[in-house]
Amino acid sequence: MIKKIITHPGGAHKDEFLACCVLLASDSATILRQEATDEELNDPLVVVVDVGHRHEPHLNNFDHHQFPRDAEPTCSLSLVLSKSGIYEDARSFCPWLEVAEWFDCRGPNDTAEWLGLDREVVGKLNSPIDITILQGFAKQTEHNPGEPIWEVMRMMGKELVGYITGLRGRINEVSKIEEIWNLNHGDDVFKVIFVPRTDPSIEEVSGALGWRVKELGFEEEVYVMVYPDGRGQGYGMKRFNDREEVDFSRIEKESDVRFAHARGFIAKVEAVGIDRLKELIMKSIV
Numbered sequence: 072m073i074k075k076i077i078t079h080p081g082g083a084h085k086d087e088f089l090a091c092c093v094l095l096a097s098d099s100a101t102i103l104r105q106e107a108t109d110e111e112l113n114d115p116l117v118v119v120v121d122v123g124h125r126h127e128p129h130l131n132n133f134d135h136h137q138f139p140r141d142a143e144p145t146c147s148l149s150l151v152l153s154k155s156g157i158y159e160d161a162r163s164f165c166p167w168l169e170v171a172e173w174f175d176c177r178g179p180n181d182t183a184e185w186l187g188l189d190r191e192v193v194g195k196l197n198s199p200i201d202i203t204i205l206q207g208f209a210k211q212t213e214h215n216p217g218e219p220i221w222e223v224m225r226m227m228g229k230e231l232v233g234y235i236t237g238l239r240g241r242i243n244e245v246s247k248i249e250e251i252w253n254l255n256h257g258d259d260v261f262k263v264i265f266v267p268r269t270d271p272s273i274e275e276v277s278g279a280l281g282w283r284v285k286e287l288g289f290e291e292e293v294y295v296m297v298y299p300d301g302r303g304q305g306y307g308m309k310r311f312n313d314r315e316e317v318d319f320s321r322i323e324k325e326s327d328v329r330f331a332h333a334r335g336f337i338a339k340v341e342a343v344g345i346d347r348l349k350e351l352i353m354k355s356i357v
């Protein structure tokens with residue numbers, strides 16, 4: 072348990088706000104928006120975020136402002152996620168994180184240039200949700216359990232940490248039982264990633280499959296993902312990254328196809344045999 076979380080006063084930013092959210096996912100601490108004393112910086116039971124000019128994970132000090140000007144964009148959220156052991160997965164699963172690091176370290180102009188956007192476009196992406204919550208956070212010097220902003224922050228932290236750790240868990244489960252099929256269509260060879268039915272089943276397995284393909288480095292080779300259908304005894308089939316080479320509407324008349332989307336990107340089949348699943352995939356290739 073930690074005594075309290077300290078972050079800087081004045082204007083609030085996504086960086087320290089989200090860092091505090093992650094900390095609240097596992098601790099019910101008061102947040103104080105003030106400068107940290109030396110005594111607080113030296114107390115590992117006091118977490119100091121985005122202030123103090125010290126990065127000392129063993130003392131729970133997470134500031135980045137003392138890093139060199141040309142250092143890789145790293146913010147206090149990055150440092151807190153690293154201490155939690157989930158930074159690498161967060162960078163993989165949350166595309167917004169790298170953008171947040173750039174904004175906090177390099178500012179909107181450099182970030183817009185890095186993204187290949189006009190500076191005005193970046194401003195148009197601001198959400199009134201972000202603005203309202205950050206202003207609410209900035210208006211108080213102390214945030215305690217039971218208060219609206221604190222409770223929202225804890226909810227956001229639990230959701231973020233739960234998403235990252237849950238997805239990692241599902242990907243690891245998939246990796247233990249996955250099969251990679253190499254199928255031929257004329258002179259072309261493509262891959263299918265298949266997950267058999269398990270008991271208990273893997274939750275939201277189709278989402279984990281997409282990330283697993285990327286982890287394997289097969290983004291250009293995998294055409295189709297096949298996974299247990301959550302609404303029946305058969306399997307779901309989905310084309311990976313919307314591959315134009317696959318059109319499941321071509322098999323909508325097959326007797327064991329329960330549903331094939333008119334746009335051709337997904338199908339639900341009653342077939343369970345591997346040979347029949349492969350046959351249905353081959354019939355779907357354009």
